[in-house]
Amino acid sequence: MTSKIYAAFTVSVIATMSVGCFPSGPEYFDELDIVYTNYDDSYDFQSKNTFTIPTEVIKIDQEHLPDDPDFEPEFVSPEYAEAILFSIRSNMINLGYTQVEKEENPDLIILPAVFQTDELFFYYDWWYWNWFYPGWGPGWGWYYPGYYPPQVSRIRTGTVIMQMTDPNNQSASDKIPVVWTGIVNGLLEGNEATTTSRIRTTIDQAFDQSPYLGN
Template identity: 55%
Template structure:
């Protein structure tokens, strides 16, 4: 599918795109508790070359991370979910990251809850709808926000971690700081508006 702007965009927020997808076979009504990490991980090129467990990843600044985490938290609670500690066996875990590179391989497993993001050594792919081969995703703008809802790994019967819901907000951390703060809240709120199946 192709598209174009009638005129060139004037402001960076005109380029914001909120993409959501979900697994229609997943029973969202059958789960209720969620957990969030304490930080938002920054994915850059060095993330992929330091995946041997020797280097702690970088994190997004607290200013932006707090807006991201609190906006997600408030939306989840408003939809009837209950937040619990990550060690209390939540039904789902929301993994949040920001890409500062334009091409990404995605992997997720429970090692995210340690200090390393995510478990390359295990080689378990997260990607929708649960294949195990690596995914190469091109075309993301720098500053893209990624949100993945995963099931608690302790409930998994195999090594494929389920990702029933995914959000990609393209290029969100581009622009001036005031604009970024406003757009963070607005676009995350939009992602939840696009996802009525999350309602409890």
């Protein structure tokens, strides 16, 4: 519980930290990297064995919200998507999970996305995942059992969010539980080589500060 509170506090003071730590302005993008994680502390991660992830990473742009079931999201460029997916996959395997195809009824599904907006909206439309999530349909959505996502009023464009869901624990109201959330603020900035390195470092950090995920 302590780390959970600390992480929430860290996000709430992003603006203060950015100004206070760098009175003359930061010299490098990675000086502004902040990793936030939160989770359902009543969830039994150790009872889960398998996971899957998409083959692409979606872009979420608040100016172009989907408004029909045939909506097709935009995707992050392959070089960045590959780094994001590789880092998630490697960490999950190192934690003892086995990757399977989505048709094999995985215990966990991890959904990575990049926000192309300065505001963070956790309750983004289900249509973004209609192309991937098995059995997804109208009226479905997310809920966060045992914890509540942070209320972040401002984030930098390019922030990466990872949501770990339990596809086999659908509620009576057609909601899928998000049991873990990881956010890296403003990651996709700078040149490709630097950004790719930061992706690996910060996603590794998100898993490092989440030891309860270990299988």
